[in-house]
Amino acid sequence: MSRIPLTQSAMGRRLLIGELCKMDNTPNIDAVWHSAIGRLTAGLSPAALATAYQDWALHLIGSPEKQAELIGLAGKMWVEAEPLTEDTRFDDPAWSALPYALFRANFLACQQWWQAATSNVKGVDPKHLNTVNFIARQVLDMVSPSNFFLTNPIVQARTRAEMGNNLICGARNWIEDFNHLISGTRRGGSGHKVGEDVAVTPGDVVFRNDLIELIRYRPKRGKRHPEPILIVPAWIMKFYILDLSPQNSLVKYLCDQGFEVYMISWKNPGAQDAGLSMQDYVDLGPRAAMNYITGTGAEHVHMMGYCLGGTLATITAAAMARDRDERLCSLTLLASQVDFSEPGELGLFINESQVAFLEDLMATQGYLSADQMAGAFRMLRSNDLIWSRIIRHYLLGERTEMNDLMAWNADATRMPATMHSEYLRQLFLKNDLAKGRYRVDDAPVALSDIRVPVFCLATEKDHVSPWRSVYRLLLLTDTDVSFVLTNGGHNGGVLSEPGHPRRHYRARHKREGEPYVDAQEWFDSARQSAGSWWPAWVGWLHEKGGALAAPRSYKHRSLGKSPGAYVFD
Structure with a gap:
């Protein structure tokens, strides 16, 4: 299928914000000044x-x-x-x-x-x-005294044992990292090339527009479930977090269980995309993907969203429920918030002053860069993500071996100015989605309208989407919800393939009409099981879908092999 252009309304918004961002011949001095400060403060106001x-x-x-x-x-x-x-x-x-x-x-x-x-x-x-x-x-x-040579006994012992070689290696590591910093490149992860070592599950790009590529993965043989799975990843990340190495690829696991999987791969926006809005992300993302999938003969679709993608999937599901669109079979949310009243420490960076500051920063470049976003996330876990690495790399002279998750984490994306401003203001600041004020197609959507069953996963040590915040979904919906809490963090808890050591999860099902219980009561009463949550989710999908059947006869036109082109932007 050929590239689908933006709608006229979307193009209008893009041109308008583009004019504002470029400032034409009347530069906004405040925006330029705030942008200059923001580059020195990592975007903090x-x-x-x-x-x-x-x-x-x-x-x-x-x-x-x-x-x-x-x-x-x-x-x-x-x-x-x-x-x-x-x-x-x-x-x-x-x-x-x-x-x-x-x-x-x-x-x-x-x-x-x-x-x-x-x-x-x-x-x-x-x-x-x-x-x-x-x-x-x-x-x-x-x-902290652990950060300095003169006050860290472990570093001093290593220096004596290696006759100072660790400091020489640390200096080399620092020079290498500094060169990458000033050149705007990232340290390579040998053995983790996209399409060769990660994101290698066989698939085809079957649809493309100005914002997404839709990648289709299918079981190799035999009967399959009649309801495909549409995965909506967060646009802050590359999609292949869910298709890393073959042993921990959720996409491959689902295909092995007989599911046809469709994955959205988001375009990495540039300054020319500054006008993309949240409405555009709904229209050109899940809606466009859903239209393509059901156009192949699938009557119903399981939709799954991860992180911000889960928030977008929920917005889309609520709009479908409002419009009495019955193509959705179930909704799965992985580490996704729909109520931002208790967002955890990440909420400390979101207030009117901070949002206005970021808007000025984005106005001068058209987007929020990956580095500017990453700084806030690193500070949430500064001991693990900043200082321990400085000690290891520069004082002990070691290099952390790049694994597939680290290679993916370094492959970050940008956020277009209009969309990110709307996301921060409407969802974080005003909490419009939870309060029934969020608008899609100029009409409000309500989470209470969602009637399809929901599988909601949270992780115990999530610093991005704290599990108690994720749990508030149960307060805002009146449908069947299976809430699962697994150990691990925002990414590690999701990548919990069967056989992963030391994994466990808690689960409890809330039926439509049952009274609400708070998060602590849920935690105390939920049954804990050892192992991965993946088989539990697949079992849940089996229950919500139809029996295995022969594949549909629709002939897809391939626009290229997975992982597609947008992932390399």
Whole structure:
């Protein structure tokens, strides 16, 4: 099938935002100034941080009892300080020897004092207090004694053992990384080339428009389920997170179970795509894919969305329910939020000041770059994603071997200006989807209209979509929902193929009309099972679909082999 052009309304929006972004002959000085600052602050708004700090500081100054408590804690904590939850930086016995024990104790005392100072300050806006707490932790993590040669006994022992060779290797690693940084390239992952080592499940591009390629994967032989699966990945990521190596490819696993799978591969937008809106992502994404699939003779489709793709799939499902479109058979959401009232620490970066700052930044370039987004995600887990790597790469002279997940994670995408602004304002700031105010085709959609069964997966250590936030889907819908909580993080918990070591999950089914139970009660009562959640999901799909049958006779026209062309943008 040939390329499908944008609709006239979409083109109009694109031209309008394009004019605004280019500024023509009347440049917006504020936008240019904010953009310049944003490049120095990784996209963070200094005004937002200053407002939070001022709120905390003024209330602390006006709280003599809290001040007295902190003075009393200062001496006590130096003696009794212990690491905060899951902090493994000082587990090595070498930290118990002098003088390193003093370095450790002093740091932990400061850490716990600041934890107390940025908690339970009466009168402070809770979001401001959490922001100050978060920034305090970032600053303390930056000056941790584990980060420096002179105060890290493990690095000093390695230096003695290797006669300084680790520092030489670390310097080489730093130079290599610096060269990649200034050249705008990324460190290659040998053995992880797209289409050769990852994203290798055989398939064909069967549809293409200005925003997506639709890739079709089919079982190799035998009968198959009559309902295909449409996968809507997040546009912040390349689609092959779900088709990494053959042993952990969810796409391959589904094909092996007799499912025909269709995968959306999003185009990586550039400045010319600044005007793409959320409506365009609905129209040119899931809707266009659904129209193609049902045009091949499939009466019903299972739709699955991952992360932001799950939010978009839910919006699409709600619009279909509103319009009495009955082509949807079931809805599966993986680590996806539909209620943004409790988004976790990521919400600390989303307020009016921050969004306005990002809009100015995007207005000068037409999109939000991958690096500008990645900074916020790295700060959510700075110990694991920043400082531990600095120690390993530059002080110990080691290199973390690139695996398939790391290679994919480095292959990030951009976010078009209009869409990202609408996403932040309508979903994060206003929470319109949860409140029934989000509009598709100029009419509101309601999650309560969705009547197809839903399979909702969350992960225990998700720092992007906290599981309690994901769980709020059950509060907003009135249909059958199977909620599953697996161990692992946002990506690792989803990539949980059968045979993956140390995996478990909890599951409980809520039938339509049953009363709501809160997240903690659900956690306490849900049955825990060992192993991967994949077979449980496939079993659920079996129940919601028809019996195995011969393949449909529709002849697809291939526009190229998987993984297609857009994945290389």
